Amino acid sequence: MKEAPSPGRAAPAAGAVVAPRKFETEDVLAIAHGWKAEGRKVALATVVTTWGSNPRPAGSMLAVDANTQFCGSVSGGCIEGAVIREAMDVIEDGTPRLLDFGVTDTQAWDVGLACGGKVQVYVERLD
Amino acid sequence: MDRSTLDQIVQDKAAGRPVVLAKNLASGHNVLVYPFEKTERSPLLEAAREAAVNDRSASVTAADGTWFLQVFNPPLRMILIGAVHISQPLARMAVMAGYAVTIVDPRRAFATEDRFPGLTVTTDWPDEAMTKLKPNRRTAVVALTHDPKLDDPALLVALKSDAFYIGALGSSKTHAKRKDRMLAAGFSEATFHRIRGPVGLKIGARSPAEIAVSVLAEVIAALHEQSGSLVAPRDASTLPESQVA
Numbered sequence: 207m208k209e210a211p212s213p214g215r216a217a218p219a220a221g222a223v224v225a226p227r228k229f230e231t232e233d234v235l236a237i238a239h240g241w242k243a244e245g246r247k248v249a250l251a252t253v254v255t256t257w258g259s260n261p262r263p264a265g266s267m268l269a270v271d272a273n274t275q276f277c278g279s280v281s282g283g284c285i286e287g288a289v290i291r292e293a294m295d296v297i298e299d300g301t302p303r304l305l306d307f308g309v310t311d312t313q314a315w316d317v318g319l320a321c322g323g324k325v326q327v328y329v330e331r332l333d
Numbered sequence: 334m335d336r337s338t339l340d341q342i343v344q345d346k347a348a349g350r351p352v353v354l355a356k357n358l359a360s361g362h363n364v365l366v367y368p369f370e371k372t373e374r375s376p377l378l379e380a381a382r383e384a385a386v387n388d389r390s391a392s393v394t395a396a397d398g399t400w401f402l403q404v405f406n407p408p409l410r411m412i413l414i415g416a417v418h419i420s421q422p423l424a425r426m427a428v429m430a431g432y433a434v435t436i437v438d439p440r441r442a443f444a445t446e447d448r449f450p451g452l453t454v455t456t457d458w459p460d461e462a463m464t465k466l467k468p469n470r471r472t473a474v475v476a477l478t479h480d481p482k483l484d485d486p487a488l489l490v491a492l493k494s495d496a497f498y499i500g501a502l503g504s505s506k507t508h509a510k511r512k513d514r515m516l517a518a519g520f521s522e523a524t525f526h527r528i529r530g531p532v533g534l535k536i537g538a539r540s541p542a543e544i545a546v547s548v549l550a551e552v553i554a555a556l557h558e559q560s561g562s563l564v565a566p567r568d569a570s571t572l573p574e575s576q577v578a
Contacts, residue, residue, distance in 0.1 A: 235405075239343050242336060250334060254358065254401040255392055265390030265403045302361045328358060328401065333335045 234278035238269035238332060247272040248332040249293035253280050257308070258323035269332075272297050280327050281307075293329050302330040338363050342405055349407040353381040359398035366402075388471075408433040409471050411552070414459050414487040415478035416443035419502070423475070423545035424452050430549060432473070437462040437487065460486035470559075473498035473552045475532065479507075485514060492524055498555040500532040500548060529555075 234250075241248050251268040253260075261282035268286065270276040270293045280289055285307045296303055308324030338354070342365070345352040353366040355377060368382040377400065380393040384402045392401050411427045413420045416438035424434045436454045438444040444454045455462050459476075463486075468474055474491040475498075476484035484501055491499045492515070501511060508530035515525045533547030534554070 233346075235339065235346070236343055239339055242339070252356075252401070252403065254356075263390070264392075264401075304358055328356070330334055330361060332339060 234267040234269050237277050241269065241271055242332050247297045249296045249329055250332055251280050251289045251293060251327050251329045253325055254304070254328045255326040256323060257325075260323040260325055262325075281325060285325070285327070289327055289329065296329045296331050300331050300333070302328065304328050334363055338365065341365055346405055346407075351385050351407060352405050353385055354403040354405065355381060356401045356403065357398050358392075358401055406471075409473070409556070410435070410466075410468070411473045411475065412437060412463065412466055412468060412487075414438070414474070414476040414484055415480075415502075416440070416445070416448060416454060417477050417479075419477050419541045419544050419548075421448060422542040423477075423548055424449060426545050426549050427552075428452070430553065435462075435466060438478070439483070458486065459483055460490055463487050463490035468494040468496040470495040470497055472496045473555070474500070475548060475552075476501040477532075479503060481511070481514065485511075488515070488528060489518060492520055492527060497559050498529070498552045499527050500529040500551065502532050503530055505531060 238248050238250060249270050251270070253262055253264050253266040256262075256264055262280055266278070266280055268276055268278040268280045268289060270290050272294070274290055274294070276286070276290060279286060288307070289305065292303060292305060305327045306324070307327065334356075342352060342354060345365075350367070351369060353368055355364045355366050356362070364377075366378060366381040368378065368385040371378060376395060377393070380391070380400075381402050384391050384404050385406060388404060388406055390401070390403045392399050394400075409432050411424075411432040411434045413424060413434065413436045416436050420436055424436060427434050434452055436444065436449055436452060437457065437459050438454070439456050439458050441456055444456050446454065457465065463474075466472075468491060472494070474487065474494075474496045476487050476491075478484050479502060488499065488501060488511075501508070503511065508528075511528070511530065512522075512525050515528070516522065529551060532551070533544060534550045536543070536547050536550075538544040538547040
């Protein structure tokens, strides 16, 4: 995959003077807010329930735009691909979806959590 | 989620106002709940309050389906006494871990924007700064100057607060002298032992960045001990050699 530019920041034009970048933590909602303000189509994915071993707790978020540029996370990287694919449909039709991932769902989804946990992710369009 | 709800959450976060986003997972309906601003008793408000106090998003089942309560608390805070070398990596690492960091040092040569780009630096005296900052149960205080004239006034204020972590740099010998001073100032031995010293987890840290890792790790452990999610606090000195190397 191509290296994505840092979330929510356009690459500076060649020769541009770059202001010292404020050192800050990644704020997924603020980035999604910025993307929306730029007129981009955005979906938000939120971890709503976890069972067993999970790298990201309930409330963790991922924002993705229609070009699959994304920030944040809903797992240790195991299910982000599938969530982003689903988010493309959500951006298209506007219908929120509640996705289940876990070791028992390997037939329904071609991804699972290696750590053996289960996770439920709510995906919705930012309107 | 509609734009106005997102606008409001972003605004509340900027203002440091705790807010809980209640989302009905069946209907997709969103409601913003302000857990500490109303006293009425409703199951949703009470569940939102509990989630906010525990700083843990959770689901609750009501007559109209399952609601997911997503907590947006103001960030945890870290107050660093001393704009010293260790504070430079520690401040940056703490910001990455989600802390709002304030660096306190009345010595203007240390407390410069150049040394701490993008961070909040104050040159108030530590006791004045601490009194203004009002540390609470979501605040960590770390004294790093090595100088009792600067560290002690901050520690005196910290010990009267609910700060979940208080640490002070210095050897065991330095810490013993600190104990004498704190007891002389009227604190009990138990209260004094809230100060973690020598500061940080034992990982053999030497460089400023390594010491920053050890301090931040200890802060994180203290936070999760407090919330009960740390099952067995673990000291690196008890790890098998293979994991330490």
